Amino acid sequence: MDDEDKINIPHLAMLARLSLDDAAIRRAEQELHNIITMIDQMQAVDTTGVIPMAHPMDAQQRLRSDQVTEHVDRERFQRNAPATAEGYYLYSAVELTQYFLTEIKRQQPTSNAFITVDEQGSLNAAAAADAQIANDQGGALTGIPMAHKDVFCTNNVLTTCGSRMLENFVAPYDATVVHNLQTAGMVCLGKTNMDEFAMGSSNENSAFGPVANPWHPDHVPGGSSGGSAAAVGSGQIPVATGTDTGGSIRQPAAFCGITGLKPTYGRVSRYGMVAFASSLDQGGLFAHTAQDIALVLGSMAGFDPKDSTSTPRNDEWLTQIAQQGIPQLAPNLKIGLPTEYFQAMTDTDHLDEVRRILQQLGHTCIDVALPNTQMAIPAYYVVAGAEASTNLSRYDGVRFGHRCENPESLEDLYQRSRSEGFGEEVKRRILTGTYALSVGYFDAYYLQAQKIRRLISNDFSNVFRQVDLLLTPTAPGPAFAAGALKQDPVAMYQQDKFTVPASLAGLPALSMPCGFKQGLPLGAQLIGPAYREDLMNWEAVIGLEIHVQLATKSKIFSGASTEFGAEPNAQACAIDLGLPGVLPVLNEAAVAMAVKFGLAIGAQINLHSVFDRKNYFYPDLPKGYQISQFETPIVGFGEVELLLDDGQQRRVGVTRAHLEEDAGKSVHDLFPGQTGIDLNRTGTPLLEVVSEPDMRSAAEAVAYFKKIHALARYLKICDGNLAEGSMRCDANVSIRPVGQDSFGERTEIKNINSFRFVERAINYEIQRQIEVLENGGKIERETRLYDPDKDETRSMRGKELSADYRYFPDPDLLPLVFSEAFVEDIRTQLPELPEARQQRYCEALELSPYDAAWLSNDPDVANFFDQTVTICGNAKQSANWIMGELAAVLNKADLDITQSPVSPQQLGQLIARLDDGTLSSKTAKTLFDALRTADTDVDELIDTLNLKQMSDSGELEAIVEQVMADNPAQLEQLRGGKEKLLGFFVGQVMKLTQGKANPQQVNDIIRGKL
Structure with a gap:
């Protein structure tokens, strides 16, 4: 041989x-x-076309009813045990363009994100892109729809800059950015709304109306590139250009929950980009991920001889992006945390979480100082205003732009044309700049601002000798309400205090989404040294195998009980023990539950499926094989949709869901030096839900796990008790350089039974694999175990390949065959699922998508909400109280909503009394706190605690008169027009009445007195 x-x-x-x-x-x-x-x-033998036959007869499997029929005599079965047992291109460009054009048309009346939509031009460009692809001439960006901020000149398409001054201006040429992306094959669908001439932080300064925040339409999207940010954030377009002078990409990205990059000054050509402040303006990008931005930047950036400030530096990594994809991140970065930025924040929880994740990934975070950045805002508004005042001098009504009617003189032409054409904020900036440049003030303002700019730049240079990157907040908080700051320019300018320093120094900076506050997104900013936009990461590839313990009374192939908590081996019958001569019979209820799950995720239900033997040896597997399904599972491909914490949506494919029996449990802590085997769990029915490798982060994996967990509880096929092992997860983790298509070698982390541990285990394993590869090692395919005490994974055994399990049809079980009628009968039993409930909350109750998703994710929370709304009839107030006050109480006490100290009936009554004026907002919170310890009627408690709101006009009028008499100086100022003092007087009345007065009524009485 x-x-x-x-x-x-x-x-x-x-x-x-x-x-x-x-x-x-x-x-x-x-x-x-x-x-x-x-x-x-x-x-x-030629077997072409022959159907495999696993059994000697064409018959289907007999099912048994879900009844506990077998009771265990532990002592009798244990007699046979050994004396000792030690163990151990999917869519065409035209289709994509049509889809996004439809989205723009649907959302434009609410969002107002676009000024111009070029429907026919974009469809023509898309058709040309499809022709390129068909001829194998397309690149990575060919046919991808995008939009330009309406500050980039576009040949034969309007370029308005959000101003009446240019509302009819059509450029005779393309900006370099437009040309570069068009050459790369991207399809421009239109021009996005913006603050006039890029001057603003809220997108309320556009001559074409304000833009709405995609998360809350009554809040701003940020500025000045708010149209681009809102369009990407709301799914009207996948990527859009913007410009950043002092934060006009990064702040809107944070407010809209997306990623935004301001490249190094000079990285992207300014030719054809209408100037605001020439030494600060820089073109950049919005997208959902940094990887998407990097890919587009590779084609957008580069030296341009038409722009004297364009850098001739064409970095190798940028060329590599354009040609080959995205390179990997440098390992073990040092990340600086500027104390001046963090001290200016009242709430840094979201940034602390980013810091924790970065440290967990192996990067080091240290505190650093940027002392001169505190002067960035004043210096910026001098420099920017000065440059704007001269850049906008060309708009005089003579050659192009708005021209007044019937000018009496050249001077009249200039003044009226500019005054009519420019908005209030632009005129304010021109005046500021003109003042700073005027005789007698140049040295004190403009020259001083330039010096401070140098100091700020030096601060960054010094810091980047110590660290690779800086982590800071992007904005002081989430998006503010529309109109809140419009009348206070200084307060509005302070919104840019964390973004302006990098602009003054010309550094690249990126805002990325990182959490929420009050239902609105927050952003974290990464600032890098000049020309280091290439600091990127490895990409994780994650797939989960979730074992859902089905809530049957008896086991999958035997009549033994599945009740939790019995003494070891008290619920393992002869079949579970694998005694010689026993035979399995399938539980009908387990089949119905599997079908129910498949229908809920829109999966293919296989009317013919087969049980296989999965052969391997382990002490907790009595037969030496596990009965499972391999080639023909009961549930085929389906999908689930995730709403991530940052507001983004993901679809994760479910490859299959198959029925199988559970193994026993090894017990290590009861027998010193030995391992015990508890076979109670053996034979418990499991539905193993196997995902596609569609997840790219631990956060996405946790969101998917939670989705399956919630769905199983909605369907009542599993109690979801993670602590008891009713649902547990195996995580398959690999890494690869960003941009690489092929998968890396994977490891499997076994039996994780909490959401927190899933996140921690995956994050640890990602970093472990990165370190192995970057040190020249090799990832071995193996099974690993997560140790929560040490926060690490450790090797258990080599991972068998599917061929090693030697799957073959179980000869003791006939094929499982059922009819469409069986499936349709189960379909009629489906409850209202999370997606349907979420849609109902949005459409019928007019909740925001975020609120609706939050409330519908957990069936107990959703039921609590529905009961509360039934009592009070106010869905929005019910959502606010449950997501706010009640959630805070439950989180602090580590309770779930079924253990809430305040019932839905009580909360509903409280909200009803708030709505009818019986309670004020302050007394409502007092009542809520009292209800936590008082199991009584709400109205009785209101009377007992004397919480009724004062609404008697005569009584309130007397108190108002007393407050006015006690504060004559403030009253005189109020009468003189100082409106802010109105709040002072309302506050004094509320103080005297201990918060019981109706504030609106008080407000009206005071105004009446004036």
Whole structure:
């Protein structure tokens, strides 16, 4: 027998858990060779078109009802135990363009994100892109829809800059940015709304109306590139250009929950980009991920001889992006945390979480100082205003732009044309700049601002000798309400205090989404050294196998009970123990539950499926094989949709869901030096839900796990008790350089039974694999175990390949066959699912998508909400109280909503009394706190605690008069027009009445007195 014909007996022995000496191996080699030679004779038979037959008859499996029929005599079964047992291109460009054009048309009346939509031009460009792709001439960006901020000149398409001054201006040429992205094959769908001439932080300064925040339409999207940010954030477009002078990309990105990059000054050509402040303006991008931005930047950036401030530096990594994809991140970065930025924040929880994740990924965070950045805002508004005042001088009504009617003189033409054409904020900036440049003030303002700019730049240079990146907040808080700051320019300017310093220094900076506050997104900013936009990461590839313990009364193949908590081995019958001669019979209820799950995720239900034997040895597997499903599972491909914490949506494919029996449990802590085996769990029915490798972060994996957990509870097929092992997860984790298509070698982390541990285990494993590869090592396919005490994974055993399990149809079980009628009967039993409930909350109750998703994710929370709304009739107030006050109480006490100290009936009554004026907002909170310990009627408690709101006009009028008499100076100022003092007087009345006065009524009385 030649060496090439030899069979690998040692490997087979390992799989079979056999120990063979050399002589036995040689004997087995010859014997198996002879056997295989005999078997190979089958290859001569033509079996084309023949259906495999797993059983000697064409019959279907008999199901048994879900009843506990077998009771266990532990002592009798344990007599047989050994004395000791030690163990151990999917869519065309035209289709994409049509889809996004439809989205723009649908959302434009609410969002107002676009000024111009070029429907026909974009469809023509998309058709040309499809032709390129068909001829194998397309690149990575060919056919991808995008939009330009309406500050980039576009040939034969309006370029308004959000101003009446240019409302009819059509450029005769394309900006370099427009040209570059068009050359890369991208399809421009239109021009997005913006603050006039890019001057603003709220997108309320556009001559074409304000833009709405995609999360809350009554809040701002940020500025000045708010149209681009809102369009990407609301899904009207996947990527859009913007410009950033002092934060006009990063702040809107934070407010809209997306990613935004301001490249190094000079990285992107300014030719054709209408100027605001020439030494600060820089073109950049919005997208949902940094990877998407990097890919587009590779084609957008580069030296341009038409722009004297364009850098001739064409970095190799940028060319690599354009040609090959995205390079990987440098490991072990040092990340600086500027104390001046963090001290200016009242709430840094979201940034603390980013810091924790970065540290967990192996990066080091240290505190650094940027002392001169505190002067950035004043310096910026001098420099920017000065440059704007001269840049906008060309708009004089003579050659292009708005021109007044019937000018009386050249001076009249200039003044009226500019005054009519420019909005209030632009005129304010022109005046500021003109003042700073005027005789007598140049040195004190403009020259001083330039000096401070140098100091700020030096601060950054010094810091980047110590660290690789800086982590800061992007904005002081989430998006503010529309109109809140419009009348206070200084307060509005302070919104840019964290973004302006990098602009003054010309550094690249990126805002990325990182959490929420009051239902609105927050952003974290990364600032890098000049020309280091390439600091990127490895990409994780994650797939989960979730084991859902089905809520049947008896086991999947035996009549033994599945009740939790019995004494060890008290619920393992002869079938579970795998005693000789026993046979399995399938539980009908388990089949129905599997079908119910498949229908809920829109999956294919296989009317014909097969049970297989999965062969491997382990002490907790009594038969030496597990009954599972391999090639023909009961549930085929389906999908689930996730709403991530940052507001983004993801679709994760479910490859399959199959039925199988659970194994037993190894017990290590009861027998010193030995391992006990508890077989109670053996044979418990599991539905193993296997995902596609569609997840790219631990956060996405947790969101998916939570989705399956919630769905199983909605369907009542599992109680979801993670602590008792009713649902647990195996995580398959690998990494690859960003941009690489092929998968890396994966490891499997077994039996994780909490959401928190899933996140921590995956994050640890990602970093472990990165370190192995970057140190020249190799990832081995293996099974690993997560140790929560040490926060690490450790190797358990080598991971078998599917071939090693030697799957084959179980000869003791006939194929499982059922009818469409069986499936349709189960379909009629489906409850209202989370997505349907979320849609109902949005459409019928007019909740925001975020609120609706939050409330519908957990069936107990959703039921609590529905009961509360039934009592009070106010869905929005019910959502606010449950997501706010009640959630805070439950989180602090580590309770779930079924343990809430305040019932939905009580909360509903409280909201009803708030709505009818019985309670004020302050007394309502007092009542809520009292209800936590008082199981009583709400109205009785209101009377007992004397919480009724004062609404008697005469009584309130007397108190108002007293407050006015006690504060004559403030009253005089109020009468003189100082409106802010109105709040002072309302506050004094509320103080005297201990918060019981109706504030609106008080407000009206005061105004009446004036």
